[in-house]
Amino acid sequence: QVQLVESGGGLVQAGGSLQLSCAASGDSFSYYAMGWFRQASGKERDFVASVDWTGGITDYVDSVKGRFTISRDNAQKTVYLSMNNLKPEDTAVYYCAATRLIGRIDSPYQYSAWGQGTQVTVSS
Secondary structure (H helix, E strand, C coil): CEEEEEECCEEEECCCCEEEEEEEEECCHHHCEEEEEEECCCCCEEEEEEECCCCCCEEECHHHCCCEEEEEECCCCEEEEEECCCCHHHCEEEEEEEECCCCCCCCHHHCCEECCCEEEEEEC
């Protein structure tokens, strides 16, 4: 099993940028596809982005397309979420997650390992 630790969250003004990182340890990181999810206060955990084990196939929720970029460095066992042009509605706790499944992986139920989350707050 892989263990995940997120970092990089914080408070930013609307239109600003943040980069989240998710460091993995334990089982072989390159065996896993990775995803980012977010959970706003009082709401369900929603899919944001995913990347396959090669880093070559990515998927995004429509609301972040063109603003967020997911990437991974298998040598560093790290996955990133670069967030630009942030909006107040992006405010949430952001979680990274790992899965050995392939194909479309946009449901939290498809993931077997989770980080503890990092808070992103976007002020208007």
